[in-house]
Amino acid sequence: MLLKKYVKTRRKVKILLLVTIVALIVITCIILLGSSSATSGSNVERLLDERFIARAYQPQSEQQQQQQQPRDVAAALLQPQREHGVIVPEKYDEQKIKSRIMQNRLQQLKQQQQRDAEAEQARTTLDALATAVHIFYTAPVPWYKSKKPPLPAPEHPNEVALPLTTPKPVKILNTAFYPALGLYKPSAKLLGQHFENIRSCGIGVLILSYSKPTDPALLHQIIELAPQHNLSVTFELSVAGNRTVEYLRQQLQDIATYVELPGFYRVWSQSRAALMPVLYVSNAYKLSESLGRQMCHITALSKPPGKEEAGGLRSVLDAFFIGHIRLKSHADVLRRLCFDGFYSKLPSNGAVFASTWKNWSYLKSYALSYKMLFVPTVGPGFAERNKFPRHGDIQRHRSNGRYYGVAWRTAILNHVGFISIASYNNWPDGSQIEEVVPRAGFLDYNPGSKTKYLDLTAHWVGNFLKTRQEAAGVAQNCYELLNNTIC
Template identity: 60%
Template sequence: MLLKKYIKNRRKLKILFLLTVIVLIVITVVILNISPNVNSTERVLDERFIARIYGGSGGGGGGSGMSGGRLEQPPLKSPRQNGVIVPEKYDEHKLKTRIAQERVLQLKQEQQQQHNAIEAGEEHAKLEATTTGVHIFYSAPVAWYKTKKSQLVAPRVQLRGAAKELLNDVSDAVLSSSFATSATTLTTTVKPVRILNTAFYPALGLYKPTTSLLQKHFDNIHNCGIGVLILSCSGKSGEVALYRELLELAPSYNLSITFEISVAGNQSLEFLQQQLEALRRYSTAESFYRVYSLSRKRLVPVIYVSNAYKLSDTPAGRAMCPSQAESLRNLFDGYFIGHIRLKNHVDIMRRLCFEGFYNKLPSNGATFASTWKNWSYLKSYALTYKMLFVPTVGPGFAERNKFPRHGDIQRHRSNGRYYGVAWRTAILNHVGFINIASYNNWPDGSQIEEVMPKAGFLDYNPGAKTKYIDLTTHWVVNFLKTRHEAAAAVAVPGQPSCYEFLNNTIC
């Protein structure tokens, strides 16, 4: 009844509503101004419980944080201001200092592990058997320096005053002519500057190919499971003795050697004949790499041809086909694998009667052939025309100015992840051969050889100096496993499998 009475009177209803609001506001302010008891147990955040979690061991007695009468770790002290928890301020200097200290500690631990491994005689992983399905580019010798072109400075000397009058008074015309010529064409020659042409610094220093060094390199390559070395053959007389030593040393490490010839600067028929003549010098060596061809019923050498796409529409290119009357196959026959860059280069290789093609440049995205996602197309093309596709994988690329038309084609190693993606892509495409660029091509930064951390140079950190040798061993094992499974799937009882020789297409 009382409520009805107030409801009928609108003025009294407004006053009652206003008093109710004021009372609620006063109650809220009183509750918020109550100072919290820090020592009391907090319902939202149990700081002693968090302290036990950080301490790594549980406490006893209903969240007291005590273990055997002793507090494992003092409870967290949250900074407060007027009873409200204040978040800790971000200190960039302290954060950078902590990161630097953690980095130094990590490097010390890695160096200690590396030192212990060397003392234990386990410097890197090893494989007992080698496979001829994996080839690696090898540089002997390494071009450590590049030479900057010299410039000629020719200042003009002007004769003035007394010197000019003296020259005019000389009666001997020959003497006058000689003096004037030497004075006006005075030149000074600047000596060429040699620049160290590598982004990394080798653990063995700037070495030259000696017998002991070659033995160490061959031992590392053999331990990775790699069976074939690719040498660059230029036909120069100075490399003959070195290459013969390599061919004689290779069988001791169960290695074979093949060659890469280049037609970059000269695509004439005579130049290519000279290149093949140079290869014939080594063709009788036991370690010269050959494969058995079921169609030809004999062993045939495998030869790489750099810049082979430049032979298009040239007499030298047409002479590569066996059907030609003056075919180069009569001079030196083999499985010729041509270097390609663009998509249409595979058609050029087919017209020039090459048995296969490879991309050579280990820089993903730099060209069509070196782009990983295009390898499935190249593999399919090779299967269609019974050719051989050999993808080139590499740990990275650190040569900026080699192909200026493509811009910056440098590829960071990304702590080995770049190398791993290249290997996985090649393995999943079920190729017969894979070549690696490279073991020791230091000028383009694609080497897997041991490196030395040095100021001003890149390194393999974090990781041991044999990091990429170990990664190569790992991926060769994966390649062999996949290859054996594929060979077993296509094997015909009682007949040798073509897959063991090439890629189940060229028989």
């Protein structure tokens, strides 16, 4: 309406169009001048970005030359390559990328080896040996376990799949860590290397599992080689509730042939005025019904007339028998069976009563009350590589060595006579302190060197020795095993 009001003649229409064109020309000029000034600033920023990109994508020598070139040359380097007027994208050289990744990986491995070598040279070692510190040693290590393959799926949901032939069990690697020495087998060189590592930790006694079938030649080799490294050897008998007294008697008869060897561990008994071997008995609490009082000492009053030679198991082999317990009541069971002591064996805090650290004070007091020995078992952790562990949920993370340290500290503060370590090389249980190597699919000791737990063991054995030396001036019970003497 306004347009019709003011524009009624042709002359006024022409004037209005002319004013509109002039206004558009003025606005266009203003916009162009503003964009030119902004472009000049952005060109500088873009040029700086291009120089940075050129330096990043050029080799070092070319980078040094590029720093001396002017901005226009830097911008020219980023001119896209063209073929027939079409921009050709930069080619992705996969081989160069892989080569660079491999070189970086090799460099990292060299640095890790250098750090391990430095850690090996700076290892914590002890010159003194603690014969009251025992360690479980496995020879040979059962690296593999058998696993049944799964049954084939049935064709129809309501049918049961029955294999035509019995599937053969498959062997799988049964360890959560990978050893630095590989999947080794016992040899004189390997045993010497292991024994030297154990001796450098200050440990004085090896505990070998004795269960049939076993290799007598290997046992003789270990017992003869151990004294060359200032080590002694003792056995852990393996029994169960379904074993008879005759089975245990036969085991003791076989062990009696090893006891007289110089490398077998013995302590001085004040009451018997003789050197007595120390033997561990696994699952001893299961022998309550079948064993009776076969472990009790035979006195002149208790011998039946005319049967002086008849008697219990100590007539076959007299020793300090230390039995394995799990529950609180098992300590009383072994006391009634005339065992000389008990040990916890499982290095998993909270799994059972005996392996729980806060219960060790009670077990120590109970042992002293009945003139027995309590041997706590410490370990760096527990990692069975089973989907459903045979003992339940007893996996224990190493927590960068802190788990190991708390176990040691608790045992030392309770002033126990013996301490057993589980273990040097029990790889299936994941409780080893032996060196490991990082490998895909396996756990390792990072952060830290491969000898991390050997160093920690030497540290805590040194603390144990220091505590015993400080307590030597105080009146101690002879069951503290000072000077390798027992009641």
